[in-house]
Amino acid sequence: MGLIREHYDALVKGGGISEDPAQVSVVARYDELLQNFHGERFFCKNGFFGGLFNRHKEKRAFVKGLYVYGEVGRGKTMLMDLFFSCLPDGSKRRVHFNDFMNDVHNRIRAHRQAPDQGKIRQDNPFPAVAAALAHEAHVLCFDEFAVTDIADAMILTRLFTALFKEGVVLIATSNVAPDNLYQNGLNRQLFLPFLDTLKNHVDVINLNALTDYRLKKAEHQPVYMTPPGKKTDGRMDAAWADVTGGAKEKSIEFIVRGHEVKVPRAAGFSARFEFADLCFKSLSAFDYMELAVRYRTFFIDHVPVLDDTLRNETRRFILLIDTLYDHHVRLFISAAARPDTLYKGHMKTTETFEYERTASRLFEMQSEDYLRRWMSGDPRKM
Numbered sequence: 001m002g003l004i005r006e007h008y009d010a011l012v013k014g015g016g017i018s019e020d021p022a023q024v025s026v027v028a029r030y031d032e033l034l035q036n037f038h039g040e041r042f043f044c045k046n047g048f049f050g051g052l053f054n055r056h057k058e059k060r061a062f063v064k065g066l067y068v069y070g071e072v073g074r075g076k077t078m079l080m081d082l083f084f085s086c087l088p089d090g091s092k093r094r095v096h097f098n099d100f101m102n103d104v105h106n107r108i109r110a111h112r113q114a115p116d117q118g119k120i121r122q123d124n125p126f127p128a129v130a131a132a133l134a135h136e137a138h139v140l141c142f143d144e145f146a147v148t149d150i151a152d153a154m155i156l157t158r159l160f161t162a163l164f165k166e167g168v169v170l171i172a173t174s175n176v177a178p179d180n181l182y183q184n185g186l187n188r189q190l191f192l193p194f195l196d197t198l199k200n201h202v203d204v205i206n207l208n209a210l211t212d213y214r215l216k217k218a219e220h221q222p223v224y225m226t227p228p229g230k231k232t233d234g235r236m237d238a239a240w241a242d243v244t245g246g247a248k249e250k251s252i253e254f255i256v257r258g259h260e261v262k263v264p265r266a267a268g269f270s271a272r273f274e275f276a277d278l279c280f281k282s283l284s285a286f287d288y289m290e291l292a293v294r295y296r297t298f299f300i301d302h303v304p305v306l307d308d309t310l311r312n313e314t315r316r317f318i319l320l321i322d323t324l325y326d327h328h329v330r331l332f333i334s335a336a337a338r339p340d341t342l343y344k345g346h347m348k349t350t351e352t353f354e355y356e357r358t359a360s361r362l363f364e365m366q367s368e369d370y371l372r373r374w375m376s377g378d379p380r381k382m
Helices: 002-015 021-038 074-087 095-114 126-136 149-166 191-203 213-218 230-244 275-279 285-294 308-326 348-364 367-374
Strands: 063-068 091-095 139-143 171-175 203-204 248-257 257-268 268-273 296-301 330-335
Touching: 002 021, 002 074, 021 063, 063 074, 074 091, 074 139, 091 095, 095 126, 095 139, 095 149, 126 149, 149 171, 149 191, 149 203, 171 230, 191 203, 230 268, 230 296, 230 330, 248 285, 248 330, 257 285, 268 275, 275 296, 275 308, 285 308, 308 348
Parallel strands: 063 171, 063 203, 091 139, 139 171, 268 296, 296 330
Antiparallel strands: 248 257, 257 268
């Protein structure tokens, strides 16, 4: 039995998921790929990937990646995360495809602006960009592969030709088959060579599971938890473990308009904060917007009663909830009181009136209708 199948079976046994034949088939393909990586010919003194990607070897092994597509909620991301977790730390990267392309555009811009003997560089940036990316990660895992931007479409053939030449192995999930990428896009005929390049380097699999597992799970998950205490903390921890699927979590920092924003606990596209992390610090609407774009699901622990002594924190909380609501983010909260009794201010201030909207939105974000819209919205914000 393969390593990924063992993890999958453990999830089934633990009640986290139900066994699905279509998922089992994809798991088998992931295990085959993992066995290829673990094959004897891929080992060398440089480590796990050394034999596969050693540039000093005249012949490098060619390993096809996987492109798994299917309807939303069928388990594509979960299975890719299982595969990713079974790869050793080091030369691997898991990223949303849109974030990856933003990174690529920044690298291309930096390459072209770099001085070359006193002049702006005019040479082809793709070999250098691909070499740098391959040095950082030889296995690229893309979640929600979708091409909607003409700027992305026009560079994909050159970019991925260079990446595959570097020996990069691509793993991707998508809602559509490769031939339906960039459907009806502007100048799509210029994009078509990329599809041939892609299909030559990945095996395409349709994950045709029958059940929308996200909806099935969401219907039974409480998302607003009170009163405070060990029991509520335990329920939040259980929900976090369920949402992240046991994925390895880490602390992340990034720059927004010149200052650092920290995510204390991030796993995949889920992020977890204490109330103080988000509302006691001088964060702005731009910071909250950047977080809402990066993460599908937020956990906020230990929201206190909001009163006249916490006016600044209350304003930030109101702004935060407005931002998460507008971006259709799923929100788990542990709080000192229900939404309609969480604000206890006695002074007639702007917060007094604005919090009424916040309470209404907190109630709506618990509703089945909101969760359904969260599932059917932009995949990046799910």
